Amino acid sequence: MNKIILTLAAVMTMSFAACAQNNKREKNMQTEKKPLVVYFSATGTTARAARMIADVTGGTLCEIVPQQTYTSDDLDWNDKQSRSSVEMNNPDARPAVKDTKIDFAAYDVIFIGYPIWWNQAPRIINTFIESHDLKGKTLVPFATSGGSGINNSAEELKKTYPDLEWQKGKLLNGVSYDDIRSWVSDLVKNCDKTKISK
Ligand SMILES: Cc1cc2nc3c(=O)[nH]c(=O)nc-3n(C[C@H](O)[C@H](O)[C@H](O)COP(=O)(O)O)c2cc1C
Numbered sequence: 001m002n003k004i005i006l007t008l009a010a011v012m013t014m015s016f017a018a019c020a021q022n023n024k025r026e027k028n029m030q031t032e033k034k035p036l037v038v039y040f041s042a043t044g045t046t047a048r049a050a051r052m053i054a055d056v057t058g059g060t061l062c063e064i065v066p067q068q069t070y071t072s073d074d075l076d077w078n079d080k081q082s083r084s085s086v087e088m089n090n091p092d093a094r095p096a097v098k099d100t101k102i103d104f105a106a107y108d109v110i111f112i113g114y115p116i117w118w119n120q121a122p123r124i125i126n127t128f129i130e131s132h133d134l135k136g137k138t139l140v141p142f143a144t145s146g147g148s149g150i151n152n153s154a155e156e157l158k159k160t161y162p163d164l165e166w167q168k169g170k171l172l173n174g175v176s177y178d179d180i181r182s183w184v185s186d187l188v189k190n191c192d193k194t195k196i197s198k
Contacts (some may be wrong), residue, residue, distance in 0.1 A: 035059035035140075036102065039113035040124050042070045045144040049172040049180075050113045053142065056180045058101070059111070064128050067096040084117060093123040097131065109138045111181070113172075114153070116145035121153045126160070134164055140187065141169035167191070 037059045039050035049065070054061045074083035087093040104110075112128075114121045121143070141157060143150045154169030167190070170183055 021109075033106075033108055035109040035111060036062055036104070036107040037111045038062045038064060038100075038128065039111075040064040040122060040128070041113070041114070042068075042075055042115060042122075046113045046115050046142075046172075048148060049144055049175065050111070052110050052172075052175070052177060052180050053113075053184070056106070056177065056184055057111075059109075060107070062100050062102045064100070064124060065098040066124055067098055084122070087123045088118045088120065094127040094130065095122075095124045096195070097124060097127050099175050104132050104134070104137075107137065109140065110134065111140045111142055113142045113144075116143050116148045116150065116153055119152045120156055129157075129161055129164070134161075137166070138165050138167060138191065140167045142172050143169065144173050145171060147173075 035053075035057050037050050037054045037057070039046050039062075041047035041050070041063070044178040047099065050061060051062075070083065073079075077085060079085060080089075087095060112125065114125050121141075141154045142148065145154060150169040150171040154166070158164075158166045167187060172180070175183075
């Protein structure tokens with residue numbers, strides 16, 4: 001069983017590298033590339049989904065850590081003055097993040113995960129995106145929520161950063177490893193269709 005998982009992870013890794021391929025790069029370099037799985041998680045749910053993606057793809061995990069941790073008061077959506085409410089009411093809010101020490105240049109495919117806040121990605125995701133050169137990379141949004149879908153937040157990200165290459169996002173509430181494997185395998189196929197065949 002472990003062998004199958006490892007093989008699948010290797011195949012997916014190679015396919016993702018191919019998906020984001022840059023003709024200038026050496027073929028053998030591409031096949032060694034793994035995705036980066038970046039996520040923000042205030043209460044641990046999105047972190048769990050991120051770990052599953054990293055397990056399945058063999059990717060590198062990278063947590064977006066706020067410089068100031070969100071307390072439960074900060075996360076109180078019933079309080080219009082709570083930190084999360086104030087941030088989400090201000091499209092220009094960019095909460096500071098701790099340095100990740102990740103070499104982003106080493107990755108072509110980046111999964112970006114977040115909890116849905118007010119039907120959007122938390123503003124700290126904007127901070128992350130604007131702090132790195134993500135041009136030319138394949139970005140795959142994923143999220144967890146209390147029930148809302150991911151479409152609004154993913155569309156919002158696409159609209160805000162139209163120069164970046166976004167893949168369709170996926171809501172990962174209560175998913176199993178099989179769900180993740182099947183999603184990742186579909187992604188690889190779509191990448192092949194839209195990019196490799198060109
Ligand atoms: C400030 C705030 C706003 C939220 N807004 C929504 C929302 O609009 N729709 C929804 O389904 N869930 C919403 N939620 C619930 C979270 O998306 C959900 O609990 C998520 O899985 C938490 O992920 P985390 O544990 O990684 O932080 C909100 C939670 C918080 C704290």
